[in-house]
Amino acid sequence: MKRVGIMSMQRIANYGSFLQAYALKQLIEELNCKVEFVDYHIGAPIITENADSKNKYIRKIEKGLEIFKYQVPFAHKLSFIRYKQSFAKKYMPFLGISDDMNYNPTLDCLVIGSDEVFNCIQKNSNVGYSLELFGKDNHAKKLLTYAASFGNTTMDKLKKYKKDDEVGTLLKKFDAISVRDTNSGVIVEQLTGKNPVYNLDPVLIYDYVNCCDKIPDIKTNEKYLVLYAYAGRISNDEANWISVYAKKKKLKVYAIGGVQKCADRFVDCSPFEVLAYFKNAEEVITDTFHGTIFSVITHRQFTTLIRKSVGNSYGNEEKLRDLLERLGLADRMTTKVEDAEKINEKSIDYAKIDKLLKAHRTVAREYLRKNLGK
Known part of the structure; x- marks a missing residue:
């Protein structure tokens, strides 16, 4: 049985990061491989202007405040x-991840991805500029990526x-x-x-x-709208509009992933x-x-909702536009929350x-089978 490592954003307390990591693990295990997650050493961020604190404890306090x-x-x-605070303890075991860091293990193959593993020109001190995310100093017989993104x-x-x-020198060393x-x-x-x-x-x-047996049945006695956004990214004006819109539709607002001004409930799940x-x-x-x-x-x-990048600020326009166009759903995106009323009617x-x-x-399965299969 091949020993395969995945290097991703697996330790970030974020639903998307977790679910993409879990999904890739399942896909590789389907190929009869033994999967483990591999950690990388965090480097100093390239962009230092308004960068987060380098000290992780200070950073946590700042985020909490x-x-x-x-x-x-x-x-x-x-x-x-x-x-x-409880995310890692509750959910990392599903990925087979413990508090002990797993740096540079000997592997048959290292898969880097998915997520924004190549997004190296940014100010996030949780990631920084780490060349290990480009395969440097790996101890694997074979090196490839899966759905890696430069963000x-x-x-x-x-x-x-x-x-x-x-970066180019390191990318040339990948097998796929x-x-x-x-x-x-x-x-x-x-x-x-x-x-x-x-x-x-x-x-x-x-x-x-259809394949995951860990998704439960959720029963509620009210109809609701899910507002899925990071805390602080929905403006007060947007929140006010969403509140009025939801009331008009007789829907409660369930905030997931981040707290929101207009939410009737923050869902911790x-x-x-x-x-x-x-x-x-x-x-x-x-x-x-x-x-x-x-x-x-x-x-x-x-x-x-599309957020445009301005200067060194973090936007989502590039990746969301690309995703929705690939799925033929470009008409679901907008820069104005007020458009949600007509968009959600379609x-x-x-x-x-x-x-x-x-x-x-x-x-996708053929790509993984070709590069990881017997």
Whole structure:
């Protein structure tokens, strides 16, 4: 049995990061491989302007204090803090992850991805600039990626900070490269001269709804709208509009993933329960990549809010536009939350979407089988 490592964003307390890591683990285990998650050493961030504190304890305190600035019920704030503090202890065991770090193990193969593992030109001190995410110093016989993304890192940024040659040299050492978006594909092509394989995020490839036995049935005595967004990203004006809209539709607002001013309830639940809440929701409004994916795999009516990148600020436009265009759902995105009223009225041909996903799942499994199978 082959020993395969996955290097991803698996330790981040985030539903999307967890579910993509769990999905990729399941897909690789289907190939009769023994899977373990591999850690990387965090480097100093390239962008130091307004960067987070390097000290993880100070950073946690800063993040905790930031929550109390939001105009949300005090009980929601406390629930959110408990959710963040208990995430690792509750859910990392599902991935086979302990508190002990697993650096540079000897492997038959190391798979880097999915998620924004190549997003190296940024200020997030949780990740920083780590060349191990590009395969440096690995102890694997074979090295590949699955649906890796550069996120907001562009070729221009790599050149601006003079990291293009270093990154390109490491990328050329991969045995196979799979990316999830056009920006990442263009960078790989320019730095290596090779065409990468395009694969969708593992949450779309692993059939959670039909194959995962950990998703419970959620019963509520009220109809609700899921608002899936990071705390602090939904503006007061947007929250006010969502509150009025939900009342007009006679829906409660369930905030998942982050506290929100307009929420009737902040839902602290497991990653698998997140999919159950999505499945039973009347509608979804989200401004995240995985919130969009959760909506698709549970066949919801949804609106995706696009945030444009300005300077070194973090936006989501590139990855969300790419994702929705690949799925033929570009009409679900907008920069104005008010558009959600008309967008969520438009039905989605999920039979067509499922047919498309079936084809992508075949391609993805073939890529993994070819590179990991016997």
